[in-house]
Amino acid sequence: MASDAGRTSASEDLDGLVVIGRILKPFGVRGAVRVESLSDVPGRFESLEQVTLSASGGRKRQARVVEVRRAGTQYLVTLDAFSSPEEAAVWRDALLAIPDSAARPQRDGQYYEFMLRGLAVRTEAGDALGTIEEIIETPANHVFVVRDGTHERLVPALKQVVLAVDTEARTMTVRLPGDVVVEQPERTHAL
Numbered sequence: 001m002a003s004d005a006g007r008t009s010a011s012e013d014l015d016g017l018v019v020i021g022r023i024l025k026p027f028g029v030r031g032a033v034r035v036e037s038l039s040d041v042p043g044r045f046e047s048l049e050q051v052t053l054s055a056s057g058g059r060k061r062q063a064r065v066v067e068v069r070r071a072g073t074q075y076l077v078t079l080d081a082f083s084s085p086e087e088a089a090v091w092r093d094a095l096l097a098i099p100d101s102a103a104r105p106q107r108d109g110q111y112y113e114f115m116l117r118g119l120a121v122r123t124e125a126g127d128a129l130g131t132i133e134e135i136i137e138t139p140a141n142h143v144f145v146v147r148d149g150t151h152e153r154l155v156p157a158l159k160q161v162v163l164a165v166d167t168e169a170r171t172m173t174v175r176l177p178g179d180v181v182v183e184q185p186e187r188t189h190a191l
Contacts, residue, residue, distance in 0.1 A: 017052055017097035018114055020044055024074065026089050031082030032067075035075045035096060041103075045075045048098070053081065055094040111165060119172045121146045121155065124163055129153055132172065144172075 020039040027034045037045065048065040063081035070076075077096075082088040103112055113135050121129040121144070130148030135157075142157040155161060155174055164173040 016100055017054075018100045018103040018112065019054075019095045019097045020051075020103075021075070021077075021096040023053075023088075023091050023094045023096065025092055026082075026085035027076050029085060030078070031084050031088045032076050032078045033082065033088050033091070034071065035077045037073070037075060038095075045070075045077070048077075050098075051079070052097045053079075053091055053094045054097055055091055059094075061091075109165075111167070115167050116144070116165070116172070119165070119167075119170050121172045121174055124173055124175055129155075129174070 020041075021035045021037050024034045024036050026032070035045070039045075045068045048068060051063055051065060053059075053061045053063055061081055063079040065077065066080055067078040068075055082091070100112075100114065103114075116132050116135065119132045121132060123129065128148070130146045130151065130153065132144045133147045134145035136143045136145060136154075144155040144157060146153045146155050155176075161174055161176075162172060163175055164171075166172075
């Protein structure tokens with residue numbers, strides 16, 4: 001989520017695309033690449049057919065996926081765009097992206113982060129809080145960073161807090177955490 005100031009990010013100008021991975025380095029003599037997954041969707045890489053490569057400086061390239069093999073927590077991906085490790089090395093740190101239409105969730109109430117960034121956030125009373133500019137992953141739940149230019153609010157991504165999401169209207173309605181009543185189950189201690 002963070003980028004170096006003054007540097008052109010590889011993720012700039014990816015409208016309509018969802019980043020799913022990052023090229024770490026070339027692998028082998030035929031131009032395969034080692035890729036870090038940035039997706040938590042099971043089977044995302046195994047079913048890939050086409051990707052867009054996006055590197056710093058605005059370089060982009062379409063590539064057909066020839067082969068994908070799992071290598072621990074990473075993937076070895078062979079693309080038709082590279083035939084040597086030297087060609088692949090030029091794209092080190094490039095992002096792999098797919099069309100956002102291929103990433104849409106199938107069930108109501110589930111959203112990808114790219115769908116939520118930029119949503120206008122309002123309270124159930126209609127007060128504007130700002131827009132979602134960042135999403136932080138914590139062990140308990142995700143947290144939306146909502147900014148209005150001068151103020152920043154951290155809004156937990158909980159069903160009791162997020163009342164409605166309208167991706168078409170680009171809005172989210174929330175109940176502020178101080179107004180949320182969380183029912184705690186009664187604890188019994190066995191000693």
